Amino acid sequence: MKPAAAPSPWRDPVVLLAVPALLYLVLLYALPLLWLLAKSFVGADGLTLRPYVDFFADPFNWRVVWNTLGIALWVTLVCLVIGYPAAFALARAGAALQIAMLVAIILPLSVGVVVKSFAWQIVLRRDGVISQFLVGIGLWDEPQRLLFTETGLVLGAANIFLPFMILPIYSVVKLIDPRLLEAGATLGAAPLYRFVKIMLPLTLPGVVSGIAFVFSMSVSMYVIPSLLIGDRFQTLSTLTGRSFLFMRNEQLGSTTAVILLALAIGVVVGSSWLARRLGSSA
Amino acid sequence: MTIPTPADTVSVPAFLDVAGAEKAFGAATVLGGVDLGVAQGEFVSLLGPSGCGKTTLLRIVAGLLGVDRGTVRLDGKDITALPPHRRDVGVVFQNYALFPHLTVAENVAFGLKAHRRGAAEIREAVKRFLDLVHLADFADRSVRALSGGQQQRVAVARALAVRPKLLLLDEPFSALDRKLREAMQIDLRRLLRELGTTSVFVTHDQEEALTMSDRIAVMNRGAIEQLDTPEAIYRRPATAFALEFVGLSSRLAGTALGTENGLVHVDTAFGRLVAPGNFVKGAPVLLAVRPERIKVDAPGDFALTARLRDAVFQGSKVQLHFDTRAGDQLMVETADLPQGVPTPGTEMKLGWAVADTLLYPAP
Ligand SMILES: Nc1ncnc2c1ncn2[C@@H]1O[C@H](COP(=O)(O)OP(=O)(O)O)[C@@H](O)[C@H]1O
Numbered sequence: 001m002k003p004a005a006a007p008s009p010w011r012d013p014v015v016l017l018a019v020p021a022l023l024y025l026v027l028l029y030a031l032p033l034l035w036l037l038a039k040s041f042v043g044a045d046g047l048t049l050r051p052y053v054d055f056f057a058d059p060f061n062w063r064v065v066w067n068t069l070g071i072a073l074w075v076t077l078v079c080l081v082i083g084y085p086a087a088f089a090l091a092r093a094g095a096a097l098q099i100a101m102l103v104a105i106i107l108p109l110s111v112g113v114v115v116k117s118f119a120w121q122i123v124l125r126r127d128g129v130i131s132q133f134l135v136g137i138g139l140w141d142e143p144q145r146l147l148f149t150e151t152g153l154v155l156g157a158a159n160i161f162l163p164f165m166i167l168p169i170y171s172v173v174k175l176i177d178p179r180l181l182e183a184g185a186t187l188g189a190a191p192l193y194r195f196v197k198i199m200l201p202l203t204l205p206g207v208v209s210g211i212a213f214v215f216s217m218s219v220s221m222y223v224i225p226s227l228l229i230g231d232r233f234q235t236l237s238t239l240t241g242r243s244f245l246f247m248r249n250e251q252l253g254s255t256t257a258v259i260l261l262a263l264a265i266g267v268v269v270g271s272s273w274l275a276r277r278l279g280s281s282a
Numbered sequence: 283m284t285i286p287t288p289a290d291t292v293s294v295p296a297f298l299d300v301a302g303a304e305k306a307f308g309a310a311t312v313l314g315g316v317d318l319g320v321a322q323g324e325f326v327s328l329l330g331p332s333g334c335g336k337t338t339l340l341r342i343v344a345g346l347l348g349v350d351r352g353t354v355r356l357d358g359k360d361i362t363a364l365p366p367h368r369r370d371v372g373v374v375f376q377n378y379a380l381f382p383h384l385t386v387a388e389n390v391a392f393g394l395k396a397h398r399r400g401a402a403e404i405r406e407a408v409k410r411f412l413d414l415v416h417l418a419d420f421a422d423r424s425v426r427a428l429s430g431g432q433q434q435r436v437a438v439a440r441a442l443a444v445r446p447k448l449l450l451l452d453e454p455f456s457a458l459d460r461k462l463r464e465a466m467q468i469d470l471r472r473l474l475r476e477l478g479t480t481s482v483f484v485t486h487d488q489e490e491a492l493t494m495s496d497r498i499a500v501m502n503r504g505a506i507e508q509l510d511t512p513e514a515i516y517r518r519p520a521t522a523f524a525l526e527f528v529g530l531s532s533r534l535a536g537t538a539l540g541t542e543n544g545l546v547h548v549d550t551a552f553g554r555l556v557a558p559g560n561f562v563k564g565a566p567v568l569l570a571v572r573p574e575r576i577k578v579d580a581p582g583d584f585a586l587t588a589r590l591r592d593a594v595f596q597g598s599k600v601q602l603h604f605d606t607r608a609g610d611q612l613m614v615e616t617a618d619l620p621q622g623v624p625t626p627g628t629e630m631k632l633g634w635a636v637a638d639t640l641l642y643p644a645p
Pocket residue numbers: 307312330331332333334335336337338339
């Protein structure tokens with residue numbers, strides 16, 4: 001709680017430690033990416049916005065944009081609803097249980113997206129566990145296939161990205177003094193009021209990072225939709241992939257990539273701005 | 283204000299009335315049947331060493347912790363089962379627990395908003411309580427940018443702004459340096475007296491308890507050993523623990539030789555001494571005298587001779603330490619040394635009144 005005098009980053013030599021990482025990113029990532037993306041702005045006769053005009057003139061492409069945004073929003077929402085309480089449980093669990101839960105959350109990350117997507121194919125089949133379970137409890141009259149549906153895609157993707165929602169929220173909750181809620185209680189605040197006025201604003205930074213992680217990963221996912229829903233459902237990133245790999249249309253590919261990047265940056269920046277507004281007015 | 287005697291607290295139920303509070307964490311009993319009565323407007327300190335259960339008792343009164351057995355009554359109402367937000371009991375936490383995302387004024391306003399008071403009333407109350415703790419100029423600062431003493435005062439203002447029936451303070455000054463602490467003790471005491479707030483104040487600092495309290499509850503190992511005025515606790519500690527924990531004392535181990543007319547004859551390393559009490563022959567006892575009650579080179583009820591080991595000059599008084607058997611302690615505090623401070627090794631005659639002699643079963 002003590003205010004630390006923040007030294008100017010320009011005078012603090014510790015900042016220089018970031019130089020190798022920055023060089024690495026700029027040389028091997030940013031420059032090639034920029035070069036690739038620049039292609040979308042270069043036509044036969046110099047600079048042009050022609051590819052964008054063409055892209056948005058086609059209603060099919062609008063569908064692709066909405067598909068992309070819709071799926072990413074659903075995945076983010078599901079992760080948030082499941083991940084927020086889970087992060088609390090994790091932060092307040094005893095030492096042994098906490099380690100067990102952390103292992104359970106982090107270990108699956110090492111399995112790889114392809115394997116997990118195939119696993120979800122099995123789960124989502126007409127004779128998969130979900131279908132059998134819902135028929136078993138009488139919610140469904142007959143087995144149905146979730147594989148190759150949007151619902152199946154959201155379920156699978158949310159499962160795979162869930163750790164990226166839980167972990168940032170967990171790391172924030174862990175730092176919150178539990179006394180704060182007790183202080184709220186002794187001031188006469190009922191549980192819901194305490195949650196809304198104390199816990200929510202204090203966890204917001206974690207929520208924003210979680211949303212930024214999950215949204216940017218699910219807006220750009222490629223393997224998961226390819227395996228769980230297939231070609232009939234195109235997103236910006238599957239379209240980008242097809243443009244480069246099958247259609248050999250580099251300009252279309254870089255155009256969709258730029259649009260995807262702009263969307264992701266827009267949502268991430270927008271949500272953190274919104275969170276800061278909410279946080280300061282709570 | 284009038285200070286209730288223990289007899290009063292028995293006949294009239296106290297404003298805060300904790301009866302038979304028991305609490306165990308697993309196999310460890312932390313509170314073993316605590317009774318505590320606090321009158322309206324009174325300032326009572328819970329004084330005891332670290333780990334004796336002070337915070338646990340406070341949390342039980344606040345409703346942050348349940349009791350295993352016993353009841354808590356406040357203002358005639360049984361609140362044992364009420365959740366903390368419905369008890370009207372304010373708490374100043376040891377680490378203050380200020381809301382880091384809110385400004386000073388918003389922290390103070392928090393409870394008022396939770397109580398759904400009107401905007402005008404909230405504004406007025408926030409201003410009033412920030413004035414009372416001398417923080418009016420800091421209203422719009424972030425609490426993170428405050429010093430420890432300022433944070434502490436925000437915590438007090440925040441707790442008082444909702445005008446709780448009872449204010450609990452858990453070692454609120456323990457993180458502050460000595461000078462600031464003494465100034466704030468006086469300030470806080472005056473503020474609470476002006477508002478007439480009934481308060482229970484936890485501390486392990488006996489000086490703090492003696493300075494501030496109407497009454498002190500001396501706690502040891504999950505039990506209240508004595509609940510009385512500071513003066514009574516200092517003059518007549520009820521137990522050897524209270525004697526040791528509050529103030530300094532000369533202490534001699536001894537064996538009772540028998541009781542006669544309410545006086546016990548005790549065999550000590552300095553010969554036979556007499557103290558009021560009642561012990562059977564052969565009982566091991568502890569005989570004690572407060573150091574300022576011992577006269578030097580003046581005839582008292584008895585005189586003994588001891589050799590000076592050390593003299594500590596303390597400005598207004600001199601502390602004299604004498605050679606004793608291991609485990610005993612013989613010390614004198616006096617302002618009256620016409621011959622000046624004697625040199626170590628000097629043989630001196632010491633005496634005190636029988637009435638000033640305290641006697642306990644050997645601890
Ligand atoms: N939640 C808890 N779980 C287990 N033991 C506890 C808990 N809270 C307190 N204790 C134990 O109870 C005893 C009294 O603690 P506390 O009331 O905090 O003492 P004090 O405030 O007088 O220093 C200590 O031995 C402490 O370790």
